[in-house]
Amino acid sequence: MRVLIVGSGAREDALSWRIAESPSCDAVFAAPGNAGTASRGVNWEVAATDGKGLAERCVREAIDLAVLGPETAIAAGVGDRLRDAGIAVFGPNRSGGRLESSKIFAKRFMERHEIPTARAAVAHSLEAASKALEEWRGPVVVKADGLAGGKGVVVAPTVEAARAILADWYGGGRVPGGGSDVLIENRLEGREVSVFALCDGRAIAPLGAACDYKRAGDGDTGPNTGGMGAYSPPDGFPDDLDDRVRERILGPLLRGLCAEGEEYRGVIYCGLMWTAQGPYVIEFNARFGDPETQALLPRVGGDFALLLHSVARGAMDLSLATLSQRRCVGIVLATDDYPRSNTALQGLNGDVSLAEGCRAFWGASQRVDATVSTSGGRVLTVTALGDDLAQARLKAYEAVRRLAGRLGTDALTYRTDIALR
Template structure:
């Protein structure tokens, strides 16, 4: 098979890494890719949101499958454009991708499907939002309705924080158009889990769970980020809870989307809170998580490629995935100043030596090659140092051993990834 992966971050490196191992693969491209991805795929100089150029490339190269990594191309209609050109695409239509593209739409669908979720209200006027906060009190959660690169959520512990979030989003426009409308929710308490399911429009099958770490610094302090690390599987998410989530959240939402004429095909990423009253939906994303994808791919025993193809062809009903009986972890190394103002251009050394640590795989997220060939930071989240082990403790030890080998004074990481799982 000839496959084009769209994107250029750590998630896409993990997808390319897994797809490259498939005996069914004959050619693998990634657009735009990164230096790490270039080791397993041919990188193509096309941006991830250049829909016309991506489809044109896939047609000219006779791609058998397009696999979409990030959310932006999906909300812009890449899957629709591929369908119009007769190219199978792993990823939902723009109509189905609204589950991530609009938090208000997600809440509407969840309620219609009877899925358990937090009490909420939607606002387009800042004063009305402030009045709602005053009536509900804190803690309370303020979310930008649209896509904000994983940073449009404020868990406000005081009313003052919530009011500031409303001002920032709706009046200062820190998230642009994404914050013109906000969703304000009750603050749920419990363990937060990322759960994934492959969907073919009518059938969904589990694709594992992970626990992400959103705050920038140890002890869950500092600003929210796109994710500073993850581990899989999380002990708190038992097989019984997985089946409960499939029955109460995934399958009902899949049926509701089909009823609305927007069947969901691709991967449905449920952000869950395990509350005392049971699991509740925080959000849906319509693509693999980053860095959760890296942790999941390390544990997947099945060939990924036929699973992705089955999702595009409506053939998941009898598909069975196999998993290694291992734990995995990924520690994100980010550029100083991330997430507010990451400093790019700093040189990264000794990566080859770090990759020699047993059971370690290093995924590139935001790297580039300088003219002299040196590897440099080119983004906020730069590397994902990942490892597997017979236990989470073993995997964690290997990952941090590799982190300590990396020679990068311009980077930082959290030192407590996975501790909750221990």
């Protein structure tokens, strides 16, 4: 099989690695790709959101399977365009992608199909939002409707704080993501966990689960980021997590998709809050998470490429891949000004090979002969497998220190408490 991975982050580097290792894979391509994908396949100079350009190139290069990485590609209708051109696609069409691209659509969908989620009100103006807040008590979560790159949600400790955020969003004319619609919802109490479910339009099944770290600093301090680390499988959750998620979330989700005529083929990432009453959905993502994917894929064995292809064809065959019981920890190395701004780095050592069981995945970057340049932000995710979480964690930090010492820069930082509870 000839497989295209759409996107340019560390998630796409991990997907390209795992797919290239699959027995059925003959060649991997990435668009636009990064320094990692360039080392094992061909990068196309086509933007991840350019559906027309990607469709033409896929046909010309006889691509058998396209895997959509970023939400922006899905929301731009890249899945629709590629399917129109006869390409098998892992990733939903734009309409299925609304589960992620519109938080209001997702909330209404969950309400229609009785999927447990926080009680919410929708508002299209500051006036309506203020009115909705009049009856609210206690902490409230304010969410912009559209894709906002992780900057569209604020957990407000009080109704007054929520009012101030809304006044700022509407007053400055900049609701994150660019729309004018917001969701106001109850704060859920519990522990967060992410479950990746595969859906081929007819069946749905959990692939694996992970926990991630969103804040920039140790001890969950500092600003929100795209994600500073993750580990898989989650630790300290009930043993029957998969069964309970299947019954309460995935079952109703699939029934809802089918009832609404949505043939969803790809991964649905369920961001869950595990409450005293069991799992509640915080959000759905229509694609693999970053950095959770980097911590999940080292545990996956078998023919992952063929598994994704079976999902893309609407005939999911879970027996094609296996999931190891080993633990995996992923640590993100980011420039020290992230997420405030991005320092570009040049001339980094492009050889990031590590000891057995450890791997480094490049974020957005370019390979220039033996060196790598990046526009900054999240530069690398370093992962390690272990027999238990403590061992995986130890190995991952050892690998981070080793790598940091030979990259040729001292502008990178990382959290020191990933997978430490």
